[in-house]
Amino acid sequence: MSVSLFGRLRLSLHVLFNAQAAQRLLASQAVATVAEAVPVEPAPVAPAAPQIDRALQLLALLQQEGRLLDFIQEDLTGFDDAQIGAAARVVHQGLGKVIREHVTLAPVAQVSEGQAISLPAGFDSQRYRLVGNVSGQGPFNGTLLHKGWQASAIQLPQTLPGYDASVLAPAEVEV
């Protein structure tokens, strides 16, 4: 049974059946694998734009699809909740689309919130944060308050030379 031809191509570059294609894909998609969800040798980091440009690019996407900057920058004074709610729908729908399309999200903890959870000694304190009455070396028995979020991958469009990441949204002029 062949592994998903293009699925593997898209997500985990290291198993590409063609190294040249992998390089091209890297260049084209600038996929950076984060966290440990894909336990493999580190993918070569894309010869991509500086990280700051990547952050700006994500911000631009959130503005383009979800009007995030417009929403945050607008003064709420004088608007009633119904008006704010209507705008929030645009933001909710658009941001959701960006996150779904570009970030592979999963909860950190697999049990339901409110359930008992036990963390062994030596657990990863970046992945689990203990709050309340913390003492001793573990195992720690407690209740899950928040399931946490982790991104196993983030993919942003490749940018072309000449792309100015500092412009988060161009000024629009109707002619």
Add this chain to the structure above:
Amino acid sequence: MSQAKYAVGIDLGTTHCVVAALELGEPGASPELFPIIQLVAPGQLEARDALPSFLYLPNDNELAPELRRLPWGDSAAVCGQLARERGAKSPNRLVSSAKSWLCHGQLDRRAGLLPLQAAEDVIPISPYDASLHYLNHLVAAWQEFYPEAPLAEQQITLTVPASFDPSARELTAEAARAAGLGHATLLEEPQAALYHWLAVHAEQWREQVQVGDCILVVDVGGGTTDLSLISVRQQDGALALERIAVGEHLLLGGDNMDLALANVIRMKLAQQGTQLQPWQILALAHGCRQAKEQLFAEASLERAPIVVPSRSSSLIGGSLRTELTRAEIEAVLLEGFFPAVAVTDPVQQRPRAALTTLSLPYAQDAAITRHLAAFLTRQREALPGQGGQFVHPTAVLFNGGVMKAAPLVERLESVLNGWLAAEGAPPVRRLTGTDPDQAVARGAAYYGGVRAGQGIRIRGGTACSYYVGIESALPTVPGLPPMMQALCIAPFGMEEGSACAPSEAVFALVVGEPVRFHFYSSTVRREDVPGSLLEFWAEGALDELPLIEALLSAEGRQPGELVQVRLQAAIDELGTLLLEAVSLDGSQRWKVQFDTRGQAC
């Protein structure tokens, strides 16, 4: 092709292109979608599962060449996601629905005519050019990923609507040749969807259908509705599938539905004193699509909000809020597009006003159920042994984006079952398990594997019989056009790779002068054989196609010389109809061209 590594299916859709590939020689492999690299914003490239079939002809001032440069080079035009987004804001630079224009018989499909109201600095392009542009893009995008396995060397299947006429098929095949995919096989889209169903169910499909079954495929996409009937027969002790009928070309799809909903909201707002601007209508159609999906997904919801965001940065103050109610979508979509009608209800025709502007021949009656009734009634003799008013399907496969909405599928199915019950026939079984958005591309890739020898093949051949018009030898009556007779030159169901005997009738052609013939097809006259001469036919039994043209080149003959020829039809291995004029001794052959210049009467 011996070195082909993949069977590749290309769904060149009216609104989206999708490509799927199957690794050949890998038992159990299933077709995968190929992510198509495209511009998604100025200066930003991304690989996506679908390439929106939109072509944008930018002005360099709005979209600088360096910000629209593809990895394989520069292009004057942009296609895909960025084209769709830009085009929504500047429609006079956007080419859309090129595929629908490709089968518009009344105009020259190689002439630059799109966009219709082109901006002054735009050089309009032809529907053929647009299709070629999408194919070239797919070839180049594939080359980026697989430089060692060019698309031109793979086994390619290109899908076309079942209802495409021979000249639209020929134009598609020609675009494929121009893109370097000259060996691409053409496959009808509803058949491709059924191939996907076969692929999904692998060896189990035989348990779901039996000999005698008649499968109706209903494919409602963004821009078109395509209908086909496929019968399950016994052949050499095994089950065999045969496509026995296809419907008319209907320009009616999901986009019409979203616009209809947007119009309802627009009128509702107008009554409340809010007049919408054109750009708001587009945003409204987009919002309606989302609200519709929400209402269809949650049966308990009574209303879904719609927000038309402002164009200024004042999102909260400038946005327009409205809502779509369940009553509205039921009235517009269920009653407008899928009304519960009797199978005898005729498709509504209103006389066309003289068209002052060029436009696509959109279906005049939006009711898909009435078009379905007309199709089944027209094909009542498609299955021997059935004596009803219409052909009785026993199973149904729904395909296309619109058919993802459960309430619409249920309505269509219950209307169909109502017709069947009235004639004492059992209800249809629904064939499931396919993905309505991707089935055509995946099924086409699977078909490539079938051609390579794995799996069952749907037999079909031509879905029409073909005729040339001959002026009757009777004396002309003043004031009346000469009576036309129709001479059958190709029978129904001609298989790929077969040819008819040259016609008995002999035509005299003048060397060096084009001679044009009236050309007809019939989806219902199954019994005619080449040489059958029809003097009369039932209304609607024959459809007139664009004219065909024979031009005898003066090879070794004098211009003006009269040459006697017979006409001969053949279907090549790729599924395209070929017509030739053959000299009486058979020594010389000339191709008879399908007229794509659109001067049919």
